Structures are given as C-alpha cells and as structure tokens.
Amino acid sequence: MSIWDGLPVPDERAVSIRLKRSAERPLRKGHPWIFDQGIEHQNREGAPGDLALLFSAKRKLLGLGLYDPRSPIRVKMLHRGKSQPIDDEFFAHRLHDAIEVRAGLEAAGTTGYRVVHGENDGLPGFVVDRYGETLVVKLYSAIWVPRLRQLIPPLLERLRARRLVLRFSRRLQGHPEDCHGLSEGQILLGPLLDGPIAFQENHLTFLADPIRGQKTGFFLDQRDNRARVGTLAKGKRVLNVFSYSGGFSLYAARGGASEVISLDSSQPALETAEQIFARNHDHPAIEACRHELLCADAFAGMVELETSGRRFDLVIIDPPAFAKKSAEVKTAYTAYARLMRLGLKLLVPGGDLVFASCSSRVPSGEFRERMLQVAAQAGRPLQDLEVTTHGIDHPIDFPEGAYLKCLFAQA
Numbered sequence: 001m002s003i004w005d006g007l008p009v010p011d012e013r014a015v016s017i018r019l020k021r022s023a024e025r026p027l028r029k030g031h032p033w034i035f036d037q038g039i040e041h042q043n044r045e046g047a048p049g050d051l052a053l054l055f056s057a058k059r060k061l062l063g064l065g066l067y068d069p070r071s072p073i074r075v076k077m078l079h080r081g082k083s084q085p086i087d088d089e090f091f092a093h094r095l096h097d098a099i100e101v102r103a104g105l106e107a108a109g110t111t112g113y114r115v116v117h118g119e120n121d122g123l124p125g126f127v128v129d130r131y132g133e134t135l136v137v138k139l140y141s142a143i144w145v146p147r148l149r150q151l152i153p154p155l156l157e158r159l160r161a162r163r164l165v166l167r168f169s170r171r172l173q174g175h176p177e178d179c180h181g182l183s184e185g186q187i188l189l190g191p192l193l194d195g196p197i198a199f200q201e202n203h204l205t206f207l208a209d210p211i212r213g214q215k216t217g218f219f220l221d222q223r224d225n226r227a228r229v230g231t232l233a234k235g236k237r238v239l240n241v242f243s244y245s246g247g248f249s250l251y252a253a254r255g256g257a258s259e260v261i262s263l264d265s266s267q268p269a270l271e272t273a274e275q276i277f278a279r280n281h282d283h284p285a286i287e288a289c290r291h292e293l294l295c296a297d298a299f300a301g302m303v304e305l306e307t308s309g310r311r312f313d314l315v316i317i318d319p320p321a322f323a324k325k326s327a328e329v330k331t332a333y334t335a336y337a338r339l340m341r342l343g344l345k346l347l348v349p350g351g352d353l354v355f356a357s358c359s360s361r362v363p364s365g366e367f368r369e370r371m372l373q374v375a376a377q378a379g380r381p382l383q384d385l386e387v388t389t390h391g392i393d394h395p396i397d398f399p400e401g402a403y404l405k406c407l408f409a410q411a
Contacts, residue, residue: 064083253285
C-alpha cells in the first residue's frame with residue numbers, strides 16, 4: 001500500500017475567483033498571497049489544494065494558485081499571466097530551479113541547507129531542508145497534502161535522499177483532518193532515527209533533530225552570519241545569547257576565540273552544543289577554546305553575568321521571533337531594547353556586537369535605527385558596520401520573505 005493511497009485527489013474543476021480591484025494591485029506586483037477580503041466572487045467552495053483561477057474585475061485571467069479554505073490567505077499563487085498547466089511537469093520544473101540555485105553549497109563543505117524556501121522559490125508554504133542524506137519536508141498549509149504525490153517523487157529522484165521526514169506547521173497540526181492520516185514527524189521513507197543527524201556546514205560538523213527540533217531541526221538561515229562571526233572572534237572572549245545548540249559558538253571557537261559562553265534556557269539544546277563541540281575537537285582552535293554552558297533565561301543570565309563582573313569582547317544576541325503578529329511589534333522592540341542595554345553592559349569598549357531579529361514584521365532599516373538609538377541613549381554609541389540578511393538558500397522574493405536581519409556593530 002502506498003503512502004499516497006489515503007490522500008485526497010484535487011478536484012478537476014478549478015475554483016474561479018473574481019478579485020476586488022484592491023487585491024489586483026499586489027498580485028500584479030508579484031505578491032504571492034490573495035486574502036479572503038480581496039475576493040469579490042467565486043463560483044464554488046474549494047477543498048485545500050484545489051486549483052484556483054484568479055480573474056480581474058474585468059474578468060481577465062491574472063494567474064493561478066492553490067485554494068486554502070482554512071486560511072485568511074485564501075489563495076497561494078503559483079503562476080501569473082496566461083493559463084499554465086499545473087501538473088507533474090510544472091512542479092518538477094519548480095523543484096529543479098530551486099535545487100540548481102543551491103548547487104554550489106555542497107562543494108563548499110555544506111550538506112545542511114534549505115532546498116526549497118516556500119514562496120520565495122515559487123512553492124508557497126512548502127519548505128524542504130536537507131541534512132546530509134535526510135530530507136525534511138515541512139508543510140505550512142493543507143494545500144500541499146493532496147499535492148505530495150506530485151512533489152515527493154521528483155524531489156527524491158533529484159536529490160537521492162536516504163530518508164524523508166514530514167513536518168507540519170502548528171496551524172496544520174491543529175487540523176489533523178486536513179492531514180489525512182499523515183502525522184507530524186512521520187518518516188515517509190527510509191530507516192528510523194535513533195538520535196540526531198550529523199551534517200556539515202562550511203566543513204564544521206553539526207547535529208540536527210529533524211523530528212523534534214525547532215524549525216526542521218536547525219537554524220540553517222544563519223549560516224553566513226555564523227561564518228562572519230568566526231572572522232571576528234580571534235583571541236576574544238565571546239558570549240552567545242539564545243545560543244540554542246551553539247552554532248555561533250562553534251564558529252567563534254574555530255575562529256580562535258579564547259573562551260565562549262553559550263547561554264540558553266534549554267538544557268537539551270546546551271547538551272547538543274556540548275556534543276557538537278566534542279565532534280569538532282580535532283580542530284586545534286576548537287580544542288583550545290574554553291566552552292562554558294549557562295542554562296538560564298537570557299535576560300536573567302545576562303544580568304547574572306554582568307553582576308558577577310564578567311565582560312566580553314564579542315557579544316552575540318540571536319533571539320526568537322518576538323513579533324509573530326503585528327500586535328506584538330511594540331512589545332518586541334521593548335524586548336530588543338532591553339537586550340541591547342544588557343549586551344552593552346557586558347561588552348568591553350571597542351568590542352563587537354552582533355544582534356539579530358528573525359521577525360518579518362520588524363523591518364531591517366527600522367530595526368537598525370532603533371537599536372543604534374538605544375545604544376546611543378545608553379551612552380554606548382555603536383559604529384554601524386553592516387546589516388546582513390539571508391544566505392543563497394533562503395532567497396527573498398516578496399517583502400514578508402525578508403524576515404532575517406543581523407546587525408554587526410562595534411562599541
């Protein structure tokens with residue numbers, strides 16, 4: 001029995017939708033989402049994954065997408081302009097293009113990277129990450145459940161993976177009826193997992209838990225910023241706040257840091273960090289670096305370090321997404337400001353500060369200006385070096401796709 005046997009088949013009849021004029025403009029500019037409020041009329045109710053035809057107020061075809069009755073983002077766009085068959089060949093072509101963009105990463109000593117980045121690779125809500133011979137497919141919308149039979153075979157054919165793990169967003173986990181027997185963390189192909197998976201990033205060994213780990217098991221989007229930290233770390237005392245499994249810490253150690261503290265509230269994450277350091281002990285600089293683990297709330301841990309007189313030459317602050325919706329932006333900036341002030345108290349004069357935000361609702365320019373303003377008001381003005389963004393495997397194709405920004409500055 002095939003795993004596809006229990007999955008629904010998309011209706012052969014498309015959902016025809018006429019848009020309000022206000023919804024036409026973003027679509028014509030390339031935005032991949034059609035919200036429910038932008039729909040003037042539709043010929044029928046559709047099921048998740050049904051094909052939707054989008055028409056202008058003048059009844060001109062604007063494009064095609066997949067219908068999602070469960071989400072206020074009612075249609076996720078696949079194609080703009082004249083009609084196009086949305087068939088096996090269409091999806092195989094999209095996957096081929098995404099894979100080609102990342103073709104050079106493995107030659108650079110990286111076997112853990114994002115293969116498909118949702119909307120930004122023309123497959124909205126569909127994400128694929130690679131950890132060596134394991135692929136992790138994460139679905140952010142029910143539209144992809146009936147389409148898996150079109151996506152998984154060409155993906156496996158091209159990448160020759162040994163194992164395939166399926167992950168669901170929290171929203172999708174809350175609607176098991178839309179998963180049609182598939183489950184969060186299910187291994188669709190290959191042997192069971194008896195522990196974390198080892199993979200390479202710029203010739204360093206890391207560990208990922210693709211079944212229970214955050215995101216798909218690791219924060220792949222910070223690869224380039226981690227590498228840059230490695231170039232700043234020689235001879236320095238480094239503090240890595242919200243360290244998770246110690247990615248920034250390991251790069252700092254390889255870069256020649258004299259000591260690194262990994263501060264995180266998760267003891268299991270810190271234990272993974274310790275394991276990762278052990279796996280890279282054959283590198284002389286990593287072996288020589290003193291790595292200290294501090295399990296504490298980030299704010300409380302920073303206060304504790306400051307009170308005890310600890311100071312650092314390089315402070316890295318990489319918090320989770322404080323603003324997942326618009327109503328949380330104000331609170332997020334308050335938290336960022338508090339972290340900035342605490343970080344500056346721990347940073348020696350002339351030291352380097354790395355401060356990241358991973359919320360798309362916090363614009364890069366505004367984040368930079370606000371953080372520099374907080375530093376100036378604290379009496380520790382920063383020299384703004386650069387604000388970096390995503391790596392090549394996390395392309396940006398629309399405004400909300402630009403979620404990651406990382407400020408590199410000097411006190």
